Amino acid sequence: MKLHAFEEKIVLITGAAGGVGQRVALDFLNQGAKLVLVDLNIALLKKQYKNRDDILIIQADVTEEGGVRNYVQEALNKFGRIDIFFNNAGIEARNNLIEDQSVEDFLKVLHVNTLGVFLGLKYVIPVMKKQNEGAIINTASSVGLVGSIGISPYVAAKHAVVGLNKSAALECADYNVRVNAIAPGFIETNLTKRLIEDTKENQKASEREQLFLNNIPLKRFAKVEEISNLIQYLASPLSSYITGTCVEIDGGRAAK
Template sequence: MANLLGKVGIITGGAGGIGKETASQFLQAGAKVVLVDLMDEPLQLAKSELQSQGDVHTVQADVSKEADVQNYVKETIDKFGTIDIFFNNAGIEGKVAPITEQSIEDFDKVIAVNVRGVFLGLKYVLPIMMKQRSGSIINTSSVAGLNGSPFVSPYIASKHAVTGLTKTAALEAASANVRVNSIHPSPVNTRMMRSLEEGYNPGQAEEAKKGFAQGIPLGRYGESDDIAKLVLFLASDESSFITGAQYRIDGGMGAQ
């Protein structure tokens, strides 16, 4: 396993499936972890599940609000003194509907969380890492950030934006030895996919799941553990010459 001994990591969307599993792997590798999420109850539940593995701190925040982002960064610095790893992971799926039936309100909500939230995280974490001349940022995009898909246009747009933000941030931070990469998962067995399955096939979500899985060459959804292992690698010094990259973790979808 990668060595994160003495490192401090922030994970947004920290109470969700991928966030929580990544936190577990970070803790096992020796890091201290700050979990950030919108709702306090899931955060506290995640903390109770993880605290036996190491030092876990939680901050309730809406990642689309600048003051909340400034606060989770400040709380991390106040608590642990630095930020070495930033898993910029919070995201929402939005409504399943054609472009012509997407409301401005739903579009704006997805963009606010998935794009503004990632941008604000970069805006306030990068100066700390660049000043100390070290750090790794991993932004969660999606296969939807590299390809099109019908009926989820706000999500597609948002995840393509994360790809562009990643490349730009990587170029801006490279001279300070700070790395920025994005990950691009296929469908993963989490709450988000349960919502999308129901959205695509109301009342027959299990059939939708089978259809999605058939579209993945390896024949199954990813698991949170699969994603966390990649994030752990990108967070660690084992990936010290990797920046500005888009890492597909998609069971072969990108090869089609």
């Protein structure tokens, strides 16, 4: 999608080394944006974007407040503002029933997927309020709107993101800052691949994948470019009257 709305805009992306993060970064870059790319693992990003003055790459753990404060300040030091924030970093949960989930794994998923989103909002929102403009897109999930068997930590974390998104939108409305979330289903990324391969005993990965596909009316996983198209729309003036929403992009799964 070419919106011609991002020339010289400063776009901050967390989870930038993941499949969706990489594609979103590239699409914004191709439309003239300047990027601040944040991830814990930045080796791939440094290899992909060498010696570019329009791209700032920062290593940070989104669950550590000091690290989040630092990536926001570094973005301001480099570019002076933040126009668009794709609050995207996240991890998957182990495939276990609630009684078999460990407290350690539960808290780890909540820390990255919920605390990480909260901290991003905590430090980016004041910047955008001061600017009196900005667009924030939080990554929730289709299971942030419904239940799902076996990944309760992820479900809980993403439900929390949907709630944070609504509260942030209300708190930012007077400052011309829009806050929305996306609720993807399964996407053609390594994260989905790992989830499929995390099977129970005597279940093949191909069988598990088919079970997932059977529950999607469009009978396929989303392509990363389809997710990126939605993010660009929510970041652009085309969605200027949309805030506080969580847009489902799940092939019709939530409609069943």
